Amino acid sequence: xxxxxxxxxxxxxxxxxxxxxxxxxxxxSGRHGFVVAITxxxxxxxxxxxxxxxxxxxxxxxxxxxxxxxEAGPVQFFVSxxxxxxxxxxxxxxxxxxxxxxxxxxxxxxxxxxxKIIGTRVDATEIFCIGTTKDDFxxxxxxxxxx
Amino acid sequence: MSGEEEENAAELKIGExxxxxxxxxxxxxxxxxxxxxxxxxxxxxDPMNQVSQVFEKSLQYVKRFSRYKNxxxxxxxxxxxxxxxxxxxxxxxxxxxxxxxxxxxxxxxxKGRAHDDDAIERMLNDLSLIKKxx
Numbered sequence: 001x002x003x004x005x006x007x008x009x010x011x012x013x014x015x016x017x018x019x020x021x022x023x024x025x026x027x028x029s030g031r032h033g034f035v036v037a038i039t040x041x042x043x044x045x046x047x048x049x050x051x052x053x054x055x056x057x058x059x060x061x062x063x064x065x066x067x068x069x070x071e072a073g074p075v076q077f078f079v080s081x082x083x084x085x086x087x088x089x090x091x092x093x094x095x096x097x098x099x100x101x102x103x104x105x106x107x108x109x110x111x112x113x114x115x116k117i118i119g120t121r122v123d124a125t126e127i128f129c130i131g132t133t134k135d136d137f138x139x140x141x142x143x144x145x146x147x
Numbered sequence: 148m149s150g151e152e153e154e155n156a157a158e159l160k161i162g163e164x165x166x167x168x169x170x171x172x173x174x175x176x177x178x179x180x181x182x183x184x185x186x187x188x189x190x191x192x193d194p195m196n197q198v199s200q201v202f203e204k205s206l207q208y209v210k211r212f213s214r215y216k217n218x219x220x221x222x223x224x225x226x227x228x229x230x231x232x233x234x235x236x237x238x239x240x241x242x243x244x245x246x247x248x249x250x251x252x253x254x255x256x257x258k259g260r261a262h263d264d265d266a267i268e269r270m271l272n273d274l275s276l277i278k279k280x281x
Binding site: 071072073074114135136137 | 200201204205207208209240242246247250251
């Protein structure tokens with residue numbers, strides 16, 4: 001994370017964290033998936049002054065929530081990595097997806113999954129749920145019109 | 148949430164308002180929404196503009212996940228001696244095995260109800276036959 005000298009002073013750490021959130025949240029990491037929300041800062045290392053610019057670079061270690069979004073009719077869902085089966089790993093690329101180690105099961109854009117609601121948040125205009133695909137009989141479903 | 152007595156669908160403790168409300172399967176909702184959409188089509192050139200995003204998404208969803216196509220089949224499914232909530236979940240998900248049915252609707256197996264594994268299996272077979280021959 002790079003910081004302009006005008007942010008130095010008492011609020012240095014807060015500025016760093018808020019910049020980090022603005023930059024990183026919502027992006028997609030090649031290795032891990034969508035950075036949905038930063039949940040904690042583990043460590044901020046010593047700053048290094050960049051020659052010629054006056055900016056200072058800080059290495060920041062942070063924890064964040066990863067996972068995928070889904071829709072069922074008008075209801076929005078989020079399924080975090082924690083609630084996706086352990087043998088499914090995120091694969092980046094043109095079509096980012098979650099795949100099992102033997103490649104037999106894949107969750108990607110437009111996949112249909114059966115998930116269980118474990119929490120809901122309701123406001124005036126929408127319902128948002130947290131879901132899991134970790135239990136038995138959950139996860140990618142076969143085409144129901146052929147059963 | 149409301150913080151009254153513990154609500155738990157797995158034990159069929161689904162709260163008073165829901166006990167009184169009618170539960171519908173996806174296919175039943177699809178019939179209702181499609182009917183409304185047809186009415187709008189007759190009244191205007193551009194029905195899609197008349198409906199909310201909630202309506203549109205709901206219609207798309209229930210059409211995609213409807214299991215039964217005709218009202219007679221639905222009527223047969225509704226004849227089963229189960230709580231309406233349980234019937235609708237089974238009618239929507241169409242579990243293939245007894246194990247899956249119990250995982251989806253744990254309350255059908257709770258003590259005191261006359262549903263052993265054989266009875267559940269027979270019911271699942273009937274449900275899939277209803278679907279086959281509708």
